[in-house]
Amino acid sequence: MTTRPAIVVLTGAGISRESGLATFRDADGIWARVRLEDVATPEAFARDPARVQAFYNARRAQIMDPQVAPNAAHLALADLERRWPGDFLLVTQNIDDLHERAGSRRLLHMHGELLRARCTICGATQRCIAPLEVTTACADCCRAGGLRPDVVWFGEMPLHMEPIGAALARCDLFVAIGTSGSVYPAAGFVAEVRGRARTVELNLEPSDGAALFDETHHGPATQIVPAFAARLLAGLVPSNE
């Protein structure tokens, strides 16, 4: 392997599961308890904003619980970013802040952030750690009742697609961690880079798109992510640089 391949890492809910946060599509996942059509679409918010706010208020309270902390997989990625000599970008579909708390800095939240709120009137975003009510006013435009969670629902455009597209276009190694590969556009990243970049899947079990990866490792993220990061730093993972 040459010394400075550019890496893009994509993470999904599986990386936070061992920190106590549920995934979406596993048997004990969020979509087994609540219909996504009732809480994760703009139509659901228009129909019943109080219900949608309550769903995200409960999840916000959960990530702020002192029991919920970054795990060994989050820490290994932050360490890899610090020590990697080449380009590195971490793209997460997760709305929790566990990557930041682990120390990741070159990080983009393509599905938004639970600890931010967005005004539906002026579009301004602000940090949000308190429960949101239907009537919570925006600090910037000060119109009543304009705030919603700053997250990306089905049918909405994911965030940061330009820098993510640019990083994918120049990466030599693409690593997907803890994602089922069932939600686009993130699910399409592997096909986008395949052939140009080496592709690696680290997941509890083979994802929907596992056949598209050059290399797969299956097991709990807290075990396979630190092991893979150590192999990368030791120069033992080939890339397409």
Ligand code: BJW
């Ligand atoms: C472990 C583990 C452990 C467990 N260790 N692993 C038909 C075809 C193609 C596309 C579409 C279509 N119809 C509609 C669409 C578009 C739609 C879409 O993809 N729908 C699909 C259902 C088909 N997408 C959109 O609407 C997106 N916007 C869009 O496309 O805009 C237009 C556009 C066009 C062109 C370019 C760009 C854009 C928006 C999608 C928004 C998704 N929002 C959510 C909610 C966010 C807020 C919130 O958190 O509440 O995002 S849905 C939910 O799914 C959440 C997640 O980020 C996302 C992905 O889930 P993830 O992370 O993969 O979790 P799981 O549960 O699915 O998988 C976990 C994995 O971990 C599993 O594999 C486990 O095995 C594993 N695991 N424990 C390691 N310990």
